[in-house]
Amino acid sequence: MKHIIVLGAGPAGLSAAIAAATDRKNPCRVTVLEYLPSPGRKLLASGSGKCNITNCLSAEEMAARFPSGQERFVRPSLSAFPPHKLLEFFEERGVRFKLDAAQFHYFPQSERASDLLDALLLYAGSLPIRLCCGVRVQALPLEGKQIVGVQTADGLIRCDGVVVAAGSPAAPSLGGHGSIYPLLEAVGHSIVPPVPALVGLQCVPESEIWSGKLSGMVLERAALSLDARKVTRGEVLFTHTGISGPAVLDLSGRVARILAQGEGPVTLHLHLDRAVSAQEWRTRLETLRRNAGKSSVSAMLRTTFSRAFSDHLSLVAGANSCSCATLSGGVRERLIELLTSMPLEIPATESWQRAMAASGGVSRSEINRCTLRSLVVENLAFAGEVIDVDGPCGGYNIQWAFSSGKAAGLGLAGGVA
Template structure:
């Protein structure tokens, strides 16, 4: 490690690595500081190791998926959208494909393919990589970057890219340093919440259904003020709650509410949107064709038997009876709970299991055209450390690459 560099990048995730590559391709002397002993520890875990890189949404639809802050990404995506990412990776030897027409993966479906190619390109363009090196502090003078204090000594520099990620998966190196650097340089950091995370429920019956996956389940918050918060996707029951792609997406909305309310009631439609009238019609048709079917047999094409049994218990319906033999009120209650199954979310697994962080460095203090701080010249932020988080499906990784690419250009 030398005494000075044109650029110091803090963090060797997707955003940090591409920022370093872009800067070095422009003939700058660059070093990456990485606390871990290998590059991209969190990138390695992305998509269960299969590495869903991005998706084929238009820039407009992509930004809308991030909510009200999504428009901030306009310049970064215009300069580096999913097609540009595919091209970039192709140029460094990574072949990609789109097996479902939407999600983009390396053809190997192995995140190591991406990490190895990025590492080789870092070497090719002359980026120095300082492993097991922690950035302790960034020193500023009159709102200019002057130097960085590290666990291995001082580095003089006029430009720093902070690509430290969020708080999720601390065992992979997340520690919140980026937020500290931001705060000490006068930036605001919004409330931070774990996101893309399994949720815990007050209801214990879910434990009896843990072997079952419910396709296209519709989840919505049962609080009047937040009735528009809803998601659809595959749901999996666990011994203590719920998980699955729809829960990972939904958790982005739930964890802030849990901090406010402690418990969050939700309703789940596990019948692909079927309403009460449609369910009654379905049952009537099925029982007319199969007059000896009991409730389990009648509904088993809609839901796993374990789920049917638990919902029957909740409304005191004997699942061995025929539907027509239930008392009127019980019959009505069963249909209601099948169409809108109530659950109460009362916890989550914390940042230890969170794939991303909701919240981050305020976008109001970052120039979206450059990713440079509006407060400190030469200080850039990119990736998850800023206040942007998206759903599952390659959104967050695309943002990391796009923002890292823009930051690496070091535009003033």
């Protein structure tokens, strides 16, 4: 039996280990080396401990929602092990699932991420898989184009192949760190410098638009745009220092990348309620001017927004002393621009500590997208977040971890046979 080492015991690593150990033609003996004292820390913390494991999209639809350039890369793994197969895998091991109120996101019925980890570890324990925690990997020694084993503080562990599933530097309190990158560079791989993703964005504190006083306010039907091609939709939450919420998180990796290139601050445009277009606001204001001209602009806005936000908006638009009847054309257009395309200056993202993922990692151009095997080193494969892949919020990243783990485990088991 060939021996494979998996680096990292997150969802991607455990999935790779199970796939390699259960490969029909070439089942392998697997050793999983985990840096932390226990496995699956991020999986346990995911979805606030409830784990949004996946969602109800098909593999094809899911792939299409990854950032542009990643779609083609993630499609083969997602298609081979799509969301419904992942749910079936766990259901066969006693885990039941439910959809959330939006009928889109899947969670364990028990709302306990630990049920998923327990099921994985129980199954792995029945296979020729050995899990070793608290192991620091020091090097991946090469002979020609082959890795001969994994160098640890206790010596070299020889093997026939290695799957790297070591995650990203996101959430260091849950073990996120990038110590694997230099080891991969040493064997010839390129690393796209990682930046925080799925993270809140800071706003320029002195900007006239953003106000720390609005902290806690949620816009439920917002849209946020970086440019005409990159628009996200969903909730936007105002925080003490900036903005967060799904629409913000989904854009954050792109913003972080631009900021890392020294091209900041980045200007985003916020459509406060995407159900109401600029023309509809114009019509509403005109109707009010005719029928309820004495009411203040802020009172009109309160039909859609909170009192504090309505007061703030009319102040910034210069309409705080106007009634609907006395609103000049210029002020009206300024107000409509704020409502439908409010500029927000972003000087920085929140820190790695608050990031749920990383944008960046092992360059996709050096990995076979079907087997996830390295194009640089013959007996090396990659899975999960260590690769330069970052899905949006909503179960995409854990699905990717499991799907890519399976592809890498099978890809390597077949490759070293």
